Amino acid sequence: MPEPAVVSIDIGSTYTKGGLFSVERGGLRLLRQAGMPTTPDDLSRGFDAVRGVLAAEADYACARVYFSSSARGGLKIAALGLTPDLTLSIARMAACSAGGKIVKAYSYGLTEEEIAELEALAPDIILFTGGTDGGSEKTNLRNARLLASSGLASVILYAGNRKIQSDILALLANKEAVAADNIMPDVGVVNIEQARDVIRRIFLDKIVDGKGLSRIVREAGTAPKPTPLAVYDLVQAIPAACPGWDDFAVIDVGGATTDFYSHTESFHGGDAVLLKGVREPILKRTVEGDLGLRVSVEALWASERAFLGERLRADGLDAGAFAAYVRSVASRTESMPATPQEEAFDCLLAGACVRAAARRHAGTMARVFSPQGAFYVQKGKDLTRVGRLIGSGGYLSRQVDGRVLAQACAGPADADERLLLPENPLLYADADHLFPLLGNLVTAFPEAAPRAAIAQLLRLDSTR
Amino acid sequence: MNIILGVIGSDCHSVGNKILEAFFSENGFHVINLGVMVSQDEFIDAAIEAAAKAILVSSLYGHGEIDCEGLRQKCTERGLEDIILYAGGNLVVGKSPQEAVERKFKALGFDRVFGTNVDLH
Numbered sequence: 001m002p003e004p005a006v007v008s009i010d011i012g013s014t015y016t017k018g019g020l021f022s023v024e025r026g027g028l029r030l031l032r033q034a035g036m037p038t039t040p041d042d043l044s045r046g047f048d049a050v051r052g053v054l055a056a057e058a059d060y061a062c063a064r065v066y067f068s069s070s071a072r073g074g075l076k077i078a079a080l081g082l083t084p085d086l087t088l089s090i091a092r093m094a095a096c097s098a099g100g101k102i103v104k105a106y107s108y109g110l111t112e113e114e115i116a117e118l119e120a121l122a123p124d125i126i127l128f129t130g131g132t133d134g135g136s137e138k139t140n141l142r143n144a145r146l147l148a149s150s151g152l153a154s155v156i157l158y159a160g161n162r163k164i165q166s167d168i169l170a171l172l173a174n175k176e177a178v179a180a181d182n183i184m185p186d187v188g189v190v191n192i193e194q195a196r197d198v199i200r201r202i203f204l205d206k207i208v209d210g211k212g213l214s215r216i217v218r219e220a221g222t223a224p225k226p227t228p229l230a231v232y233d234l235v236q237a238i239p240a241a242c243p244g245w246d247d248f249a250v251i252d253v254g255g256a257t258t259d260f261y262s263h264t265e266s267f268h269g270g271d272a273v274l275l276k277g278v279r280e281p282i283l284k285r286t287v288e289g290d291l292g293l294r295v296s297v298e299a300l301w302a303s304e305r306a307f308l309g310e311r312l313r314a315d316g317l318d319a320g321a322f323a324a325y326v327r328s329v330a331s332r333t334e335s336m337p338a339t340p341q342e343e344a345f346d347c348l349l350a351g352a353c354v355r356a357a358a359r360r361h362a363g364t365m366a367r368v369f370s371p372q373g374a375f376y377v378q379k380g381k382d383l384t385r386v387g388r389l390i391g392s393g394g395y396l397s398r399q400v401d402g403r404v405l406a407q408a409c410a411g412p413a414d415a416d417e418r419l420l421l422p423e424n425p426l427l428y429a430d431a432d433h434l435f436p437l438l439g440n441l442v443t444a445f446p447e448a449a450p451r452a453a454i455a456q457l458l459r460l461d462s463t464r
Numbered sequence: 465m466n467i468i469l470g471v472i473g474s475d476c477h478s479v480g481n482k483i484l485e486a487f488f489s490e491n492g493f494h495v496i497n498l499g500v501m502v503s504q505d506e507f508i509d510a511a512i513e514a515a516a517k518a519i520l521v522s523s524l525y526g527h528g529e530i531d532c533e534g535l536r537q538k539c540t541e542r543g544l545e546d547i548i549l550y551a552g553g554n555l556v557v558g559k560s561p562q563e564a565v566e567r568k569f570k571a572l573g574f575d576r577v578f579g580t581n582v583d584l585h
Contacts, residue, residue: 083509108543134494135466135514187468187496187510274476274501368501370474371525377501 005031005060006444008437009050010227011069011213014038014255014295014333016046019437020054020063021452028445028452030432032056037334043069044212065220066440069207070227074257075100077199078123078154081107082130082139087160090183090278091129094159094192097285098199099228100125101257110143115150125202126154127195128168131161133185140164144171155202159183159195178202190278200229228259228287230439231392234453235261236283237442241450248388249422250435251357251408253350253396255294255333258357261285266363266381273365273376280381286361291353293346293395294333301326304352311348317341322348350395351407358383358408358421366417378420384410386422390457392430402427402460431458466516468507470498471553473531477524480553484520487584504535508542518548521574528555529568536573552578 006028009018017035021028034053039046047067055063077100081088084107095102103123106114118126126147130140140160147156148171158168159180169177180194203226207213217223225233231252238245247264266280290299301308312319318341325345329335337343363380391397391405399405410421434456441449467488471481478500485497496510507519519539523531532551539547551574555565562579569577 083512085505086509086513130513132466132496132514135516136512137515184513187498187514274499276501276506368474370476370501372476375474375476375501 005063006441007051007054007060007063007065008440009047009054009065009067010230010436010440011038011043011047011067011224012227013070013074016043016050017433017437018050018054018067019434020060021441023445023448026448028438028441028448030434030452030456033432040211042212044216047212047216066222066225066444067216067220068225068227068230068436068440069213074228075125075199075203075206075226076103076121076123077101077125077127078103078118078121079105079127080110080129080143081105082136082160083107085277086187087129087131087184090190090192091127091159093190093278093280093284094183094195095125095127095199096287097192097232097281097283098196099203099226099232099285099287100199101287101289103289109139110146112146115146115152118154119151122152123154124206125199126152126156127199128156128158129160129183131164131182132187133162133182135161137161137164140168141171144168148172148174157195157198157202159198184278188278190281192281200226203229225440225443227436228285230436230442231259232261232283232285232439233442234435234439234450235263235285237446238450238454239263241447242454245388245454247385248390249383249386249408249425250390250392250430251354251396251405252393252435253353253357253391254292254393256289256292256296258288258291258353258393259285260288260357260361262361262381262383262386264381264383264386267378268382268385270376272374273378275378277379280363284361284381286357288353288357288360291356293349293353294329294335297326297349298330300349300352304356307355308348308352311351315344315348317344317348321345346395347404351404354391354396354404355407359419363420364417365420380420382420383422384420387425388428389422389425390428390430390435391460392433392435394433397430397433399429399460400458405429405460427460428457429460430456432456465492466494466496466514468496468498468510468514468516468519469522470502470507470520471500471522471524472502472504472507473523473525473527474501475523475525475527475531476500477522480524481522484522484584488520504531504538507535508539508544511539511544511547512542516547518550520550520552522553523551523555524553526554526557528553529572532569532572532574539573549574550576550578552582554580 079091
């Protein structure tokens, strides 16, 4: 009689992978893993195949299945706010932390051209914000009228000035419109939880539209989790279940995006330190859609051209061969490096993803001189106290040294302005690449799943 | 009624700022206090989001004129053509007669200008 077990499967846009975990005395132990390319025409084929391998011994055929799906490559969200540094920046935070990919961001009043742009982009959701509760109304009302008379089929989520919420919904009566609490109820106050929940619900509805998924849902008896939510939920559960894990970060470098999660207090205050702009949440996730090793590799090269050029010269690598490699793997999403040179290229690309994602996620500290002496002004999130950094995703989970992951850490600092990157954290690899799979199990196993995630980490030496 | 309050520029005097916040709140205003070392754009961003009727700018370290220059025009450019702007504090370096200071700041677009000793009512 085998021990009780559960199956966790993630149906990714490129790969369907799963794990069989035994549930013994409240802990989760990996028994077997399996994976195969996703079958987009009928998602249940790949799903059934992976499940078949995992439950190879008939005894596990009845194991409960938890699964996630990434909805055809992710949820496209267009963010609309009033001012770029206030409501728009908070709207971006809400969209990212809900696992969406921000395809466009707009501020102030929409123009006819911008509406046409939106119609062409056809995002899944338009996150429509602006104004404090009881504050600005005119621009939102005008934007609502423009959206209503457009040809947009996106779901419109209104999370702006609460005072005009019913007016806005009335104007959008011919569209699929929903509302959530204002993401900025008062100047500088961040309130993204409800918007996040609504986005998650929409995400779920959209995923189950995917081919073959409704059958899986019926059989499994549960709805899928949106894949980006799986890792987010896992990261959120770690501090409570794992002593000593309060200030940590996770970087997930994939073929299409690099996701950066930080769990740490964003602002530490102090006598001569001021925070400018909004105060970021303890758990923050950013998703960089132009930093990836395959699908987005050409975008990565464009964004990080200067850095990559410099590294190619410093490492004595052939720039022409590099360019050819980048062009070639952009369309061969499953390809693995075949030669030492190609391995070196992938290493460089991964390092560029890690470095750029960290620099975008981290805040800054500037020294300002005033008649009262030197003061420090912080913007964004302080990552300097992140004591542990985990690399996840296919590439980083296979690393045995900290070379690539260390690119996320602080370098020599400029006295007047510096990025608040992690300083000498302990480095780890998600060695069995279990984070997404354990993320599916967090709701059912709120302590065992995070513990299992931490237990299988491989500690890396940092070599810089 | 929403009003925006803050100390402009590289100035971190905060006691007066807290007194003003308390006074205006007690008199029925919803005060959005941006604190110290506030830039022109931060005042305006907040005023836009909150549809504020007025921006009250404090400056106590004598460099008010440079910090406040252009604020009225920026407000107009950014859609706040009719917003009320008050300036107060120790607005200039050295001792200038109050009328001169008032003239200077009204020329900068401020509706009312206050010196260091003011009856808040």
